[in-house]
Amino acid sequence: QQQVRQSPQSLTVWEGETAILNCSYEDSTFNYFPWYQQFPGEGPALLISIRSVSDKKEDGRFTIFFNKREKKLSLHITDSQPGDSATYFCAAHNTNTGKLTFGDGTVLTVKP
Amino acid sequence: GALVYQYPRRTICKSGTSMRMECQAVGFQATSVAWYRQSPQKTFELIALSTVNSAIKYEQNFTQEKFPISHPNLSFSSMTVLNAYLEDRGLYLCGARGPGTNQDTQYFGPGTRLLVL
Numbered sequence: 001q002q003q004v005r006q007s008p009q010s011l012t013v014w015e016g017e018t019a020i021l022n023c024s025y026e027d028s029t030f031n032y033f034p035w036y037q038q039f040p041g042e043g044p045a046l047l048i049s050i051r052s053v054s055d056k057k058e059d060g061r062f063t064i065f066f067n068k069r070e071k072k073l074s075l076h077i078t079d080s081q082p083g084d085s086a087t088y089f090c091a092a093h094n095t096n097t098g099k100l101t102f103g104d105g106t107v108l109t110v111k112p
Numbered sequence: 113g114a115l116v117y118q119y120p121r122r123t124i125c126k127s128g129t130s131m132r133m134e135c136q137a138v139g140f141q142a143t144s145v146a147w148y149r150q151s152p153q154k155t156f157e158l159i160a161l162s163t164v165n166s167a168i169k170y171e172q173n174f175t176q177e178k179f180p181i182s183h184p185n186l187s188f189s190s191m192t193v194l195n196a197y198l199e200d201r202g203l204y205l206c207g208a209r210g211p212g213t214n215q216d217t218q219y220f221g222p223g224t225r226l227l228v229l
Binding site for chain 2: 032034036038042043044045046049051087089093095098099100101102104105
């Protein structure tokens with residue numbers, strides 16, 4: 001059973017629109033959720049993260065909304081830019097085990 | 113800031129030979145280092161997690177005999193892929209975390225891409 005799920009697999013938006021990337025998880029012991037951005041040929045780079053005690057985290061154009069009860073979170077990218085085109089990974093961290101579990105990613109394309 | 117370097121960035125080896133890859137953390141103490149393999153479909157497989165003062169924990173389907181890991185200090189780790197075959201192809205990522213950063217966050221290097229002929 002996959003522990004972290006992401007949807008959609010791919011998403012295309014126009015420049016200036018808001019992109020919404022979804023993530024859900026199974027394990028209630030996950031308590032920290034980083035989102036990574038990965039460009040082709042590069043490693044994943046930390047974009048923004050949230051702890052399970054919060055329901056929202058904002059950093060510039062990037063906002064995470066977190067619903068602990070439903071075990072769901074989403075990444076909103078406002079005023080999307082072509083440079084935001086990348087694969088976005090939702091991950092979940094279990095402090096007890098130290099393990100980070102990744103979703104399968106959402107490929108975002110922003111058209112100019 | 114927290115930086116993680118990996119080298120080589122890309123390597124090609126003949127089937128049945130071995131290949132060593134390195135990971136270096138700069139700007140923080142890497143008390144924990146995780147090695148992953150990212151498939152062409154971009155899914156992440158955790159190979160093993162190495163934490164200072166603890167035994168290295170390998171995930172199912174990965175063994176020390178095939179992927180020996182060294183984590184001798186708080187800035188360096190290496191992993192070797194022994195007897196590499198086609199199914200070992202992929203992007204090998206090192207994720208490190210520890211004091212001097214947000215300790216729950218893993219910072220990744222650019223990866224070592226392994227091609228097996």
